[in-house]
Amino acid sequence: MNWEQPGDGPGDESNSDSTSESGWDYDRLVDIAQRHGTPVHVLDTARLDRATEHLYDVFGGLGRPARAYYSVKTNYLPYLLRRLTGHGMGADVVSGYELEAALAAGFDPADIVFNGPVKTDAELAAAARHGVRVNIDGEQEIAALESIAARAGLTVEVGIRISPGVPVSTSSDPSYRAQAERAAARNRFGWPAGSPQLAGLVEEIAGSPHLSLTAVHAHLSSQIVHQDLMLQALGRVLEEAAVLHRRFPLREVNIGGGFGVPGIRRPRTGPLTALWTGQGGAAPAQDDEPVMEVARLLPELDKLMQSVGLEGVTLACEPGRWLVSDAMAMMTQVMSRKELPEARWLILDGGNNVAPWAGSGEIHRLTPVGRKFSDRRITWSVAGPLCYENDVHATAMELPADLRPGDLLCLHDTGAYSLGRSNNFIRTRAGIVAVDGDQEELVWRAETGADVFALADPAVPGAQPGAS
Structure with a gap:
């Protein structure tokens, strides 16, 4: 699959040396991934603010009052x-x-x-x-x-x-x-x-x-x-x-x-x-x-x-999506590379559990970051880490031929439905880091195994010790 998005140049996917044409500072995303681990979502408040301000600008040109209610279920x-x-x-x-x-x-x-x-x-x-x-x-x-x-x-x-x-x-x-x-x-x-x-x-x-x-x-x-x-x-x-x-x-x-x-x-x-x-x-x-x-x-x-x-x-x-989709991206890592007779697979550590649209056919752009990649591009099938056949980001995506385990990729447009619909099927939920100018804050910590089982075996209200 050849992916082109308005505002993204054709060489954007292979170069993380500076801020991309999409507006993401890939060097900063790589630094966050190295410090917080992967997968991890990053919220850029400047992108959220721009979308909100654009909506209000449109309201200002209307001939009637207008208002917006943010769809909380989105994120x-x-x-x-x-x-x-x-x-x-x-x-x-x-x-x-x-x-x-x-x-x-x-x-x-x-x-x-x-x-x-x-x-x-x-x-x-x-x-x-x-x-x-x-x-x-x-x-x-x-x-x-x-x-x-x-x-x-x-x-x-x-x-x-x-x-x-x-x-x-x-x-x-x-x-x-x-x-x-x-x-x-x-x-x-x-x-x-x-x-x-x-x-x-x-x-x-x-x-x-x-x-x-x-x-x-x-x-x-x-x-x-x-x-x-x-x-x-x-x-x-x-x-x-x-x-x-x-x-x-x-x-x-x-x-x-x-x-x-x-x-x-x-x-x-x-x-x-x-x-x-x-x-x-x-x-x-x-x-x-x-x-x-x-x-x-x-x-x-x-x-x-x-x-x-x-x-x-x-x-x-x-x-909802219109405001927050582009305001978040997820850093994920290549964990395995399989070149089979009928397919070439890249298997990432971020899958359906943290990108819940995977497996539904919805395609999000993936950008390799962190080093200079080969100009030669080949067709990859890209999957997540779950032992589940529908944990697939894309069945055919054009990406650099030299991608290998340990490489980082940026999954774009993860602001909508990544948090509320995430789950702990096989793997735990990811954390979220917010960036606001020079400031950076962990605003949702990654889930642990203890979190998964925190609701298990609750005490029965009113039960007496030793009662049968």
């Missing part, structure tokens, strides 16, 4: 959350412990929204107690919230999640397109625009004296790169929101997140491609991956909102 690192509160960011949470993390990090409860398909009564009570808006995604939430609010003598603001029912990605593979259409139509999140089910829920909220419908919410997918398809889908949501706005004066339309980043690639192929390639045929040619431009998407949505009668309503979004 709940407390150091990172505190950094974002310093930028005045809100928080999008989808569980009780994420709500606790957001409050502990200093997010104002008025700037927190509670999303997700399951919210326990205890979580709904906590949201009501703190004044956090709840976006309704399950019918049972309405009665539960009404009961909680009535007992407490509160009025709770709620939003309702709407699904447009159309895909936001496409491919030259018709079987992929068919799968995407079916998945969008069957989407279990939210309620279909224009459906009797949605209408019924709206009536139930309207009949709840302690609930106030003030927002519409949508979240279409993840790593969306087809901007025009996203606009078309959100058009359906905005039309539904305009109907609701004439009855319930809405304060906000929240379009969710899922904005794609250029640093990763996901497979957009279906069973037809698998059939062709499995029979030795050529896969259908894939179109060049588009780049999501938030600076174009949000102004277009601003115009759409105006056109359907949503004047003065705040445009909100929930960026």
